[in-house]
Structures are given as structure tokens and as C-alpha cells.
Amino acid sequence: MSDSNTADAEASNVKPTNFIRNIIDNDLESGKRTNVQTRFPPEPNGFLHIGHAKSICINFGIAKDYNGECNLRFDDTNPAKEEAAYAEAIANDVEWLGFKWAGEIKHSADYFDRLFDYAVELIEKGVAYVCELSMEEMRDYRGTLTEPGKNSPYRDRAVAENLDLFNRMKAGEFEDGSIALRAKIDMSSPNINLRDPVIYRIKKAHHIRTGDKWCIYPTYDFTHGISDAIEGITHSLCTLEFEDHRPLYDWFLENITIDCHPQQIEFSRLNLEHTITSKRKLNLLVNEGVVDGWDDPRMPTISGMRRRGYSAAAIRDFIGRTGVTKKVHTVEMSLLENSVREDLGENAGRAMAVLNPLKVTLVNYPDDKVESIQAPIHPQKESMGKREIFFSKTILIDQADFRESANKKYKRLVLGKAVRLRNAYVITCDEIVRDGQGNIVELLCTVDLNTLGKNPEGYKPKGVIHWVSESHSKPATVRLYDRLFNVANPAAEENFLDCVNPECLVEVVDARVELSLGEAKPEQVFQFEREGYFCADRYQHSADNLVFNRTVTLRDSWAKIEAKS
RNA sequence: UGGGAUGUCGCCAAGCGGUAAGGCAACGGGUUUUGAUCCCGUCAUGCGCAGGUUCAAAUCCUGCCAUCCCAGCCA
Numbered sequence: 225m226s227d228s229n230t231a232d233a234e235a236s237n238v239k240p241t242n243f244i245r246n247i248i249d250n251d252l253e254s255g256k257r258t259n260v261q262t263r264f265p266p267e268p269n270g271f272l273h274i275g276h277a278k279s280i281c282i283n284f285g286i287a288k289d290y291n292g293e294c295n296l297r298f299d300d301t302n303p304a305k306e307e308a309a310y311a312e313a314i315a316n317d318v319e320w321l322g323f324k325w326a327g328e329i330k331h332s333a334d335y336f337d338r339l340f341d342y343a344v345e346l347i348e349k350g351v352a353y354v355c356e357l358s359m360e361e362m363r364d365y366r367g368t369l370t371e372p373g374k375n376s377p378y379r380d381r382a383v384a385e386n387l388d389l390f391n392r393m394k395a396g397e398f399e400d401g402s403i404a405l406r407a408k409i410d411m412s413s414p415n416i417n418l419r420d421p422v423i424y425r426i427k428k429a430h431h432i433r434t435g436d437k438w439c440i441y442p443t444y445d446f447t448h449g450i451s452d453a454i455e456g457i458t459h460s461l462c463t464l465e466f467e468d469h470r471p472l473y474d475w476f477l478e479n480i481t482i483d484c485h486p487q488q489i490e491f492s493r494l495n496l497e498h499t500i501t502s503k504r505k506l507n508l509l510v511n512e513g514v515v516d517g518w519d520d521p522r523m524p525t526i527s528g529m530r531r532r533g534y535s536a537a538a539i540r541d542f543i544g545r546t547g548v549t550k551k552v553h554t555v556e557m558s559l560l561e562n563s564v565r566e567d568l569g570e571n572a573g574r575a576m577a578v579l580n581p582l583k584v585t586l587v588n589y590p591d592d593k594v595e596s597i598q599a600p601i602h603p604q605k606e607s608m609g610k611r612e613i614f615f616s617k618t619i620l621i622d623q624a625d626f627r628e629s630a631n632k633k634y635k636r637l638v639l640g641k642a643v644r645l646r647n648a649y650v651i652t653c654d655e656i657v658r659d660g661q662g663n664i665v666e667l668l669c670t671v672d673l674n675t676l677g678k679n680p681e682g683y684k685p686k687g688v689i690h691w692v693s694e695s696h697s698k699p700a701t702v703r704l705y706d707r708l709f710n711v712a713n714p715a716a717e718e719n720f721l722d723c724v725n726p727e728c729l730v731e732v733v734d735a736r737v738e739l740s741l742g743e744a745k746p747e748q749v750f751q752f753e754r755e756g757y758f759c760a761d762r763y764q765h766s767a768d769n770l771v772f773n774r775t776v777t778l779r780d781s782w783a784k785i786e787a788k789s
Numbered sequence: 790u791g792g793g794a795u796g797u798c799g800c801c802a803a804g805c806g807g808u809a810a811g812g813c814a815a816c817g818g819g820u821u822u823u824g825a826u827c828c829c830g831u832c833a834u835g836c837g838c839a840g841g842u843u844c845a846a847a848u849c850c851u852g853c854c855a856u857c858c859c860a861g862c863c864a
Contacts, residue, residue, distance in 0.1 A: 241803080267864055302863065359862060368860055370791045404862050414792040416860050425862035444864050468793055468859050490794090492857095497800085545812060547802050549795090552857050556800045559813050569826060576823095604826065635824060644822050677822090688822050753823045782824040 231284065231322040231540060239289075242548035244282070244489055248290060248459060251487075260292030261458045264318065264325075265299045265332075265448070268311035268432070270503040271518040271525040274539075274560075277321060278494040281543040283461055284323040293326035295455055300333050301447050303431040311432065313518075317526040322536045332447050333433040335454055339442045340394070342450060342480045343405060343424055347386045351479055352423065353379055354389035355406045362404075365411070366419050372412035373419045379408060393426060396439045400426045407446075409475065417472050421445055449473040453484040460486045463493045464550060494546060495554040498707040499524040500714050514724055515708075521773050522708045522728050532705060533749050533759030533775030538567035557707065564776050568749055568757040573601040573608060576646060576690040577737040577752040577772070579702055581620035582664065583694065586651065586671040589617040594696070597676075599647040611740045614696035615648050620736050625689040626667060628656060633785060635687030642672070642685040646753060650675040650685045690753050697736040700770035702758070704730040742767060754778065 251257040262283040266276060287294035296318055300306050315329060346352035355378045357365060367373030381389075390405055392398070405424035413419055423446035428439045449472075452460045460473075467490045477485045493501075500506060501524060509515050509523070519527035529539060542563035546555050595615040602608040625636040625643075637643040642652040650672045657666035672680050708728045714720040737752075744750070744760040751757050756777035765771040 246805095265864090269864085299864065305863075355862095362862075363860075366860060368791085372791090373860090401862060406862095416792080419860085422862045427862085441862095443862070448864085464794075465858055466864090470793095492795085545801075547812095549802075551795055551802095553801065556813070559801070562813060565825090574823080603821095603823080633824095646822060648822090650822090675822095679822090685822085687824075690823075751823085751825085754825075755823090756825095778823075778825050780824075785824080 231281075231288065231536075240285075240544060243550070244459070244461060244491060244548055245286065245289075247487075247489060248286065251458075252290075257458050259458060260287060260290035261295075261456050262287045262292065262461060263295040263297050263330075263452065263455060263457050265297045265451075266314050267299045267302070267305070268307060268314060269302075269305040270310060270507065271523075271527060272314050272317045273501050273503075273506065273526065274496055274499070274524045274529070275494045275501040277526060277539055278543050278546070279461070279463070280318060280321055280323060281540055282491065282548060284318075284325075286459070286461075292458070294323070295327075295330050295457070296325035297330035297332065297451065297455070298433075299444065299448065299451075300331055300431070300433060301441050301444060303427060303429040303441065306432055308432045313527065317530075320530060320536055321526060321539065330451075330455065331433050332442075332451050333431060335447070335451050336434060336438060336442070338454065339447060339450060342476075342482075343390065343442070343446070344387065345480050346407065346423075347390060347405075348383060349479065350383060351408045352386070352405055353381050353408055354386050354393065354403060355379070355420075355422075356403050359401055362422075366416065367411070369416070375411050376406070376420065379420070390424070393424065393440050394438070396428070398426055400428055402426065405440075407472075407475070409472075415468055415471060417445070417468050418475070421472060445469055445472050446476060449476050449486070449488070450480065450482070452486040453477055453482050456484055457486040460488045462488060462490055464490050464552070466490055490550065491548050492550055492552050494543070495552075496524065496560065497554055497557050497712045498709045498714070499557075500709070500720060502715065505715070505720060508721070509708075512721065514721065521703070521705050524708075530747075531762050531773065533568075533747075533757060533773055534564050535567050535571070535749070538564045541567065554713065561776050565757070565779070568751065568775065570605075572749040572751045572757055573611070574599075574603065574753050575611070575738055575741050575750045576613070576692055577700065577702065577735055577741065577755060577758075578620045578622050578690065578692050578697075579732050579735045579755065580623040581734070581736050582623045582626060583666045584619045584621055584651070584691070585666060585668055586617050586619070587654070587668050588670050588673075591617055593617065594693075597647055611738075613647060613738050613740070614693045616693040616695060618694040619645070619691045620694050620697065621645075621667075621689055621691045623664075626653070626664070628664075633789075636689050637667075637669075638686065642680070642683060644675075644685040644688040646688050646690045648676065648691070649673065650680050688754075690755075692736050692738050694736070696739050698739060698742050698770055700735045700737045700741070700772060702732040702735040702772045702774065703761075704732065704774045706730075737770060737772075741770065741772075744770070744772075749775065751778075 264283045284294045355376045404422045406420045409418045411419045427441050470488050521532035542560045598610040599613050628639050651669040653669050655668040659665045710725040711723045746765050749759045757775040758772040761771040
């Protein structure tokens, strides 16, 4: 169980195959490469989400399978957006997901000195220049998708002047946005990224790693490929939107003096139905108070899913099932739920919890008698052992498990009929007790004492329902989570906040759970039989305040039958 | 509209010139002290469309069509 949370423990009898692995296989076979080195390069400007999980699984997974290593590198080139707290949360999430990065955590900022030197090299070679166009002017000069841009009036400055200006930029002589260092490539390129992209800009901001040492910062395009090369990355795997940047990635590495040229390969992002993965929108959910934070169990963040009760193994399994291609796709939620159920079905201990209690008095059972029953923690896995449950005269069942009358399809308790109490006896309902308003407040039943562990003689109970003994149960808060959005593609909505599912969280405060659940530890997972999978809340659950989050329901074919009629 | 990419079952996805894997979903049926699990079975004469090459095409060629990405001193 302890190693089920590391990707190393994964049974690798089924070898994943995808176009990236095919490229690597060919590179190794042809001798183009002799090793495999990858990296996961998040920007510390938010929490990691399910989309990042895909990138993590691909990068760390490939490194592991090819006996290589994967670096964790914070792409921290924009101090205006980055925070140390995010960096810390990201590292925790990667670790929790079960992956180990090579050596120390890396930072693009670790290479700022070398990056500066490479910029100087470009200037000296005459392929970079300091440009004084304002941002608006630069936009005008850039042209459009269909029209070429035109050269900046500062494009042909002398090398010495560029060097002087660049050093003065570094010295803090200019204001943010007033001046920038640009690569001299081709203002008429049909690829807009090649129209003299900015490689250094002024940002008088405090950096989480370098403090106030710098007031100029390299841009992503200039930084990323060079950082990869410095680290000896062989295959730089990223998402589709960087495809147009690949010529730039290659241009920098061809124009500086460096002996490593990683290959950038792009794959499509993971899109999941009923969820959103835009950091901006996720941030809005947090700031608008729609959810209680980045790690709210409804969030598609790694920490949110963790708190929801999804295991790292289930998330890894899900990612593996979605595949790696260049096709823009959107995966159905049922695929994720399948992975989660498969993992929890195997590993979660069983327990009984009554969400909406209805009192049942067993009229023929002795008033003060209490029976101890050894119930299996997992009916299909005896090795998981037993738990002790208690049976007594007054028990609680779920309100949904009783009907005064019903057709033969209803396999629960009905007035005058019998039903099996899970792990215990068969009971028959004799009478309904109502309050002044006519609400059912109690059931009077007869228990067949000859049915513990064996079938009753002469009749067949209609089904099996769960229960707890009233005086041998504990109160608990149970949070029923459902999908956050009620449309498949919230990102396509005019205002995605309008389609937040009003029932994404239903909190049950008066549930009753079996005694053994009083010993649940935070993050421990259970199957509440006939209800679903739940986990003790990572932060709010304690021995005297039981709080369980519903991870996912059990598959429910009854709901389909019911919906049909 | 310039450039870059992508189109195989409802959703993913193998396939790489020799006659359409697999998973999820769905739908039947069996087992069952969880309407769960498990087990069996059904589910593309068809690979965006139209031509062409070939004994043979999802795979090669040509032309269309659709969708996604790019005009931050964001990543």
C-alpha cells in the first residue's frame, strides 16, 4: 500500500506507445541520441491542474521508461506573476503524484547570468539589437497575419551602441516597457514569432529567486530552449501552442555557442468535459468564492483532486488511458471516474454510513441486547481483515431505502415485505409510525434471528440495504460533491460562471456512520456501501468531528431503471 | 485571408500499402448478503469529402472541406 503512491510501483507489463515514444525509439536506434533527458517546466503562477498532470506523466514517465531522468524546472522569467508559495505547492503536487525529479529543483533564474552572456553574443554577432519602439509602435511595425511587418528604425544600430544600451538596460537606466532587446530575424516572415521577437525586457520587479539583482528579464522563447540545452535535455516536450515557436527555439540554439540542441516535440493538451483548465478562470473561481480555494475538492487541481479522494495512481491511470497525440481532444468525465472507481474498488475499505437516517425498531429484539459482528473490510479481499460492527434493537436505515408500497423492481424495504440488512439479519416491516404531519418517523420491524450468515427459510428478502445501530454510530458531516459545471464545455460559454452546477456540493450534516469510522485518519478512503467512495477530509476531519468527502458515487444502474419509468 | 497543425465508432486511440486493435460509454445476459464488483455477449464492408495510382489504399498522389493555434516587452 505504501508504494502504491509512487509511479515506480506501476506494473509496466503493458508498454505505452505513442508518437513521441516512436520518435525517441528512432533517435536511439539511429544513434542520433544515446540517452533520454526530459523536464517538466511549470511557471510558478498558479496551482497545477489535471492538464499539468498529463505533462508530468509524459515527461517523468518517458524519462523513467528510457532509464533517463526528468528535471523539475521552474520557468520563472516573469517576476510580475510568480510567487514562492505556488512553487512550493507545485513541488508538493509533483511529489504526491509519485514522481522524483533529478537532483535539485532547477530554475530558469539559475541561468540568468549565462542567458545575459548569450544575449551579448547575439548582439556581437549582429543578430540582436536594442529597440526603442514603444509597445504600441512595435505592434504596428509587426504587421498582421496577412501583411508583413516592417523593420524597426533601430534595427541597424552599431554593435557597440547595442552593447552599451543593453548594459544600461541592465543597469536600470530605463523604465519598464520603454526599451527592449530584440532578435534580428525577419520582419516579413509568415511566422509572426520570427518577426524580431523581444528577448529581454525591463521589469523592475522583485524576483522570487534572484531578488532585486536584475531589472531586465529574458522572455520565454529566449530562455526556454537555452535552459533545456544547458540541462542537457534531449527531448523538450510541450503543448501544441508552441508549435509555431519551434523555429525560434531552433534559431536561438543555432545562433549561440552551445553544444546541445534538444528537440522540441509538441502534443495536445488534455481537455476534460465539465471542467476548466485555464489558470485565469480557475483563479476567478477562487477569487469569486465559487469554491473555497485552489484545493477545494471540486477543483480540477492536483491538490483539489487529492482532497476529493482521487489517488495519485488513479490519476496516473487516467492519463495513461487518454493517450498522447497531436489531435485536439476533449475526454469524457466517465473515463476519469472509471479510473478512480477501479482504484478505489480495489483499495478502499468498506463501511456503512446512513446519510438520511430513518429510525427502525426491531420489536422482537431484546431491549438491552448488543451483538458484535465481524464484517469484512473488503468482501473480495479477505486479506484486508475484518471490522467490528454492532447490532441492537434500534437501528437507522436510509430514508431512500423504504417505501410504503412499490413495484417488484424496487429491491429495498417495503411495508409488509422483507429485506436483508447488510452483514446482519433479515427484517420484515410490520408498521409505519408517523408524526402529526403524516411524515414517516419510525418503522416497526420484526427481525428473523435465524438469518445471520444464512438465507431465511421459506421466503426470500427483496434486496440488501445498509444500516447502523443508533447507539453504536457516530454523527458525521458528509459532503456530496458533483461536477462543478453542468455543461460539457464551460470554456465555450459567454460567462462560464453562469453554468456552475448549483448542486456541485450538498452538505449532509446529520449523517450517522458506523463506529469503526471514528478511527478514520485524514485522507483515508472508504467505500460507504451502496453509496459511493468517500475520504476523510485532509484538513477538517478529526476524531471528534468526522468529515467525509464523496469522491465518486458507485455506478448506479438503478438510477437508469428509475429514470426510464 | 498569411503561416503552423489536425481529421479512424458517442468519447479517447492503435494502425506506417495486404484487407479496421484496445479502453471508456452504451446495450443485452449470468453470478452476487453492495441495484457495486466480477463474468459473458453486441457495438466502424467503414477511416472528413472527391478524384487518381496500385492486383491491393485508413495508409501513396491531387484537389477540396472542417476544426484548432499564432499579430504579449505572458508562458
